[in-house]
Amino acid sequence: MERNEVAAVLAYIGRLDPRTIRTDTGEARDQIARWHELLHDVPFATAHGWDVREAVRAHILDSPYPILPVDVARKWRAYRRDRLDRHTDVTPVADPDDPAAWRAELLSNRHAVAAGTAAPSTYRQLTSGGPHPDVEARLRAIGSCIPPTVRAELARYRPARAAREAVVAQGGPDALSVQCGWCHARAGEPCRQRRVGPDGTHRGNAARTIPHPSRVDLASARLGQQQAA
Template sequence: MERREIAGLLAYIGRLDPRTMRTDTAELRDQIAQWHELLGDVPLSTEHGWDARETVRAHILDSPYPILPVDVARKWRAYQRDRLARHTDPTPAADPDNVTAWRAELLGTRHAVAHGQQAPVEQRAITAGPGPDIEAYLEATGSPIPPVVRAQLAPFRPTRAAREAAVMAGRPDPLSVRCEWCHAPIGEPCRSRRTGPDGTARGNARRTVPHPSRVDLAAARTRQGAAA
C-alpha cells in the first residue's frame, strides 16, 4: 500500500473504531509511517479475494482490541500461504531446455498467485474424486490394485497376502479377532514370543502365519455371526 492508501485505510478504521483516530497532525504522520513500514508490500485489495478493509472489519467485529498493522500483515501472509497451498504449478510454456526462461515463468506464476493477481491453478482431476470409469472398475474388482500387481506385491507383504487369500477362499480372516495366545490386537499379525530361562522375553518377531488358536477363534466368531 502507498501512503495515501494507508491514510485512507486509517480513516476507514477511525470511522469503525474511534479509539484509533489521531487528531494531532504529528501523531497522524507517525501512525501512517508506522503502518507503511509494515504494510508497504501489502496491497489494499486484489481481484481474487483480498481486501484489507474486510480484514479490518472482521477484526473489529471479533476482537475487543484496537487493530494493529501487524494484524493486517499476518492476515495477508495467511492469504498468500493458502493460495500457494492450492496452486499446483502448471507446466511453463517456455522451452524446458531454456532453464532461465522456464524458471522465470514458473516463479512469475507463483508470484502472481501469491499476490492475488492470478487465481491458483488446481488439478481438478485429483481433487474432484474418482470418475465414472474408476467407480465402475472398483465395483467390478473391489480394489484399486489390479490382480497382477497384487500378486507381485504378495512377497513383500505376506501378512496382507495371507488375509486376502483367506477371504478369497471363503475362510474367516484370522486378524479380525484378537489373538489370545500372543495378545496381538485386531489387524496386527501374531508374534513369536520366546521366553528366556530367567522369564524375560527374548524375541518378538512377526509371524507370517497366525497362531492356530486365533484361526479357530475367528472361525467360531464367523459361525456365531452366521447363526445370529
C-alpha cells in the same frame, strides 16, 4: 492501497480501537501518510481470501497493543508466502525456445498468485472425491487393485499372505481381522511367537506365519455372527 483506502482503514480501526483515533487534522494527515508509506503495495481486498479488515480485526482480538501499519504489512507478506507455497507453476504457453517469454510468463503467473488476483495452481495436491469412473469400473471387474495374475505371481514371495487370502476366498475366516487374545497382536498384524524365560520375562518377538488357534476361533465366531446378521 491508495490514500483514500488507507483513510477508510484507519476509520475502521478507530471504530474498533478508539486509542488510534487522531482528532487533530495535522496528526490525522501525518498518520495517513505513515500508513500509506508502508501499505501502498498492500491491496485493500482480493478475490482470493485477503481482506485488510479481517487482518485488522484479528490483530485487535489477539493483541492488547494498538495496531501499527507494520502489523498489517507482515500479515500481507505471510499471506503471499502461504499462497506461493501452495502454488505449482503451470507450464507456460510461450515457446520454450524463447527463454525470455517463457520466464516472463512464469513470473507473471507467480506475481498474480502472490497478489491474490489468481488462485494457486494445486494440480499436484491431493483432492477430495472418489476414484475416476474408469478406475471404478475396472476395480468392479477385477475385484481388487491387484489383478489375479499379478497376485498369483506374488504368492511365492509372500506365502503367509497367500494362504490367508486362499482361506478367505474359500469362505473361511480372516484370522488377522481380529485382535489376538493370546499374544495381543492388533488387527491386521501377524501373531507373535512369545517365549517366557526362567525369570518370567518375555523373550523373543518373532512373527508367526500361522495365527494362534484362539485367534482363528475368534475370527470364525465373528464371521458366523456376521453371516447370521
